[in-house]
Amino acid sequence: MTQMLDQIFVTAKLWLMGYIPAAAKPLASAILSVVPVLIAFPLLFAITTWLERKGLGRIQNRLGPNRTGPFGLLQPIADAIKSLTKEDIVPLRADHAVHFLAPVLLVLASFLGYAVLPIGRNMVIVNLDAGVLYFFAAGSVVELAVFMAGWSSRSKYSLLGAMRAIAQMISYEVPLVLASVVVIMQAGSLSTVAIVEKQTGYTGIFPHWFVFTPWGFVGFALFMIAATAESNRSPFDLPEGESEIIAGYYIEYSGFKFALFFLGEYLGMFATSGMAITLFLGGWTAPVSFLTWIPSYIWFFAKLVTLIAVFIWIRGTLPRLRMDQLMNLAWEFILPMALLNMLVAGVWHFMPSGILRWLVCTAIVATPCVLFSARLKRKKRLQVRTYIFAD
Amino acid sequence: MTAAFFILAALTVAGTAAAMGLRNAVHCVLALTVGFAGVAALYLQLGAQFVGLTQIMVYVGAVAILAVFAIMMTHKPGEDQPRIFSSHWVVGGVVAAAVFSVLAWAISSSGTANQFPPPEPSVTVLAIGDSLMHTYVLPLELMGLLLTAALIGAVVIAMDRREETK
Amino acid sequence: MTSLQNYLILSSLLFSIGLAGALTRRNAILVLIGIELMLNAANLNFIAFWRYGPNPSHLTGIMFAIFSITVAAAEAAVGLGIILAAYRHSRTTDLDQMNSLKG
Numbered sequence: 001m002t003q004m005l006d007q008i009f010v011t012a013k014l015w016l017m018g019y020i021p022a023a024a025k026p027l028a029s030a031i032l033s034v035v036p037v038l039i040a041f042p043l044l045f046a047i048t049t050w051l052e053r054k055g056l057g058r059i060q061n062r063l064g065p066n067r068t069g070p071f072g073l074l075q076p077i078a079d080a081i082k083s084l085t086k087e088d089i090v091p092l093r094a095d096h097a098v099h100f101l102a103p104v105l106l107v108l109a110s111f112l113g114y115a116v117l118p119i120g121r122n123m124v125i126v127n128l129d130a131g132v133l134y135f136f137a138a139g140s141v142v143e144l145a146v147f148m149a150g151w152s153s154r155s156k157y158s159l160l161g162a163m164r165a166i167a168q169m170i171s172y173e174v175p176l177v178l179a180s181v182v183v184i185m186q187a188g189s190l191s192t193v194a195i196v197e198k199q200t201g202y203t204g205i206f207p208h209w210f211v212f213t214p215w216g217f218v219g220f221a222l223f224m225i226a227a228t229a230e231s232n233r234s235p236f237d238l239p240e241g242e243s244e245i246i247a248g249y250y251i252e253y254s255g256f257k258f259a260l261f262f263l264g265e266y267l268g269m270f271a272t273s274g275m276a277i278t279l280f281l282g283g284w285t286a287p288v289s290f291l292t293w294i295p296s297y298i299w300f301f302a303k304l305v306t307l308i309a310v311f312i313w314i315r316g317t318l319p320r321l322r323m324d325q326l327m328n329l330a331w332e333f334i335l336p337m338a339l340l341n342m343l344v345a346g347v348w349h350f351m352p353s354g355i356l357r358w359l360v361c362t363a364i365v366a367t368p369c370v371l372f373s374a375r376l377k378r379k380k381r382l383q384v385r386t387y388i389f390a391d
Numbered sequence: 392m393t394a395a396f397f398i399l400a401a402l403t404v405a406g407t408a409a410a411m412g413l414r415n416a417v418h419c420v421l422a423l424t425v426g427f428a429g430v431a432a433l434y435l436q437l438g439a440q441f442v443g444l445t446q447i448m449v450y451v452g453a454v455a456i457l458a459v460f461a462i463m464m465t466h467k468p469g470e471d472q473p474r475i476f477s478s479h480w481v482v483g484g485v486v487a488a489a490v491f492s493v494l495a496w497a498i499s500s501s502g503t504a505n506q507f508p509p510p511e512p513s514v515t516v517l518a519i520g521d522s523l524m525h526t527y528v529l530p531l532e533l534m535g536l537l538l539t540a541a542l543i544g545a546v547v548i549a550m551d552r553r554e555e556t557k
Numbered sequence: 558m559t560s561l562q563n564y565l566i567l568s569s570l571l572f573s574i575g576l577a578g579a580l581t582r583r584n585a586i587l588v589l590i591g592i593e594l595m596l597n598a599a600n601l602n603f604i605a606f607w608r609y610g611p612n613p614s615h616l617t618g619i620m621f622a623i624f625s626i627t628v629a630a631a632e633a634a635v636g637l638g639i640i641l642a643a644y645r646h647s648r649t650t651d652l653d654q655m656n657s658l659k660g
Contacts, residue, residue, distance in 0.1 A: 411574055458586060514613075
């Protein structure tokens with residue numbers, strides 16, 4: 001019964017394929033694989049906008065939207081109607097062709113990343129042999145779309161925002177890739193399906209996820225920091241900070257194109273979270289061995305919603321980083337930490353399994369973190385925070 | 392020739408011709424990106440998956456961004472560009488046409504018109520990694536050295552040496 | 558079925574387009590882009606010969622293409638650095654105006 005529920009989408013697709021003539025089978029197979037992803041993730045986007053506004057509101061000690069429907073649940077529909085009916089203003093001096101194509105390219109590149117994410121058991125759109133490389137290649141096209149948006153508007157603020165955004169994205173792309181190389185080293189394959197297969201299996205009730213190892217934990221933390229920076233989310237949202245540069249590189253966009261930028265950014269965030277889940281959190285596997293009867297895709301989406309909630313939480317809690325602080329963090333801490341993590345993964349691989357391996361690896365990765373926080377405390381950069389709540 | 396090859400080839404040639412012929416430099420680089428993507432698609436069609444994805448990641452994601460950054464930093468606004476081709480464009484065009492005609496004649500008089508592909512080889516990334524570590528380990532190490540030298544060299548050359556900005 | 562000849566003609570066409578651009582454009586950056594195009598055309602040649610050749614399991618074509626992409630990226634970085642330095646000196650990227658060694 002649970003097996004049938006787990007594979008329900010796969011069997012539905014096979015049943016539908018039976019009705020299609022042989023000549024159209026490849027095309028129909030591709031369409032049937034892609035359409036559910038195209039429906040599910042924008043739906044998740046709509047839910048996330050509601051979750052974000054409510055969540056941020058509560059963190060900031062206020063209610064979020066609560067007028068449209070019960071608890072503001074129809075707010076995404078109101079937002080959609082607003083953005084579709086707003087007038088589409090294009091500046092007179094803007095480069096019209098590039099101005100039009102920039103949001104299209106952004107959404108296209110963001111959607112392309114979903115092709116290699118295994119959403120459930122046997123549920124990946126295409127099992128590429130170099131799946132992780134494909135994902136990062138699709139992510140690097142986003143930078144070009146950001147540049148196109150900023151440059152084509154022919155406005156100082158948008159160009160400045162685009163330059164900052166690209167500098168930030170290329171700085172954090174290197175730690176992102178290096179943090180995932182650790183997983184590739186241990187799994188021995190670039191295929192996302194093989195990486196998830198390596199993380200099935202339980203010792204007692206604990207899963208074999210890569211996040212429960214020293215190198216995996218550090219790698220996951222670095223991957224999430226780099227992913228926050230890659231999708232321009234707070235605390236790395238200087239390129240689009242609303243109080244700083246108004247909206248950065250999409251300042252001259254209105255109406256539906258603005259909604260497309262929003263969609264593209266959130267889809268990028270979901271895709272990177274999905275990759276973090278695949279690489280570190282075990283993909284579609286259950287966290288404890290007695291809960292494996294719950295279908296695999298439910299676990300994937302549960303983990304995805306958890307990571308999105310963590311993103312929203314971080315956005316509401318931490319202040320924005322300045323540009324030089326951001327770049328210093330990338331090149332002087334995150335990148336050396338990622339390289340050290342690779343060393344630790346190598347040590348882990350060659351030491352015999354046991355408690356000594358855990359102690360050695362944890363000691364190697366904990367030393368820079370302890371030194372870094374000691375340095376911050378000594379220079380009084382980190383202080384105890386006090387909170388004042390409104391009544 | 393198959394329809395897929397024809398479409399990809401047309402896309403690539405159109406992109407690169409636009410890259411070399413357009414007036415605005417940023418439009419040239421964007422057209423070049425289309426050309427690079429077309430070449431990457433041709434690699435994927437030939438079955439070289441790793442090279443095709445590396446092409447997108449390196450060329451579209453890095454070289455094109457470098458080029459647009461350089462254009463931004465060397466762009467003088469308001470400077471009109473009446474001529475985009477240099478004063479001896481005739482010679483350049485003739486040389487390029489001559490090169491193409493010689494190459495095309497050499498290719499069409501060879502026996503490659505009837506050479507069709509053997510069955511698709513299964514190239515895994517594991518095989519590429521194996522050969523990088525065993526057969527090609529010396530070029531790999533030299534690449535590391537070369538990239539380090541290029542990184543440091545590019546930063547030093549492009550660095551702003553004015554002391555008063557410190 | 559595409560034969561090898563089609564790929565070779567395509568790569569020679571790309572090469573000559575890149576050559577034409579590198580020889581005739583005024584902007585130094587576009588000349589560099591022409592050089593990148595020529596390198597791409599040569600890579601396409603390598604991959605085509607690897608696929609249609611007698612021994613694809615030797616991976617020689619793929620290896621050469623990977624190293625060529627690496628070297629081309631490094632060369633683009635250094636070349637653009639040189640162009641920036643030259644721009645800072647002579648305030649122009651027009652190659653027709655950078656025709657004297659004095660200064």
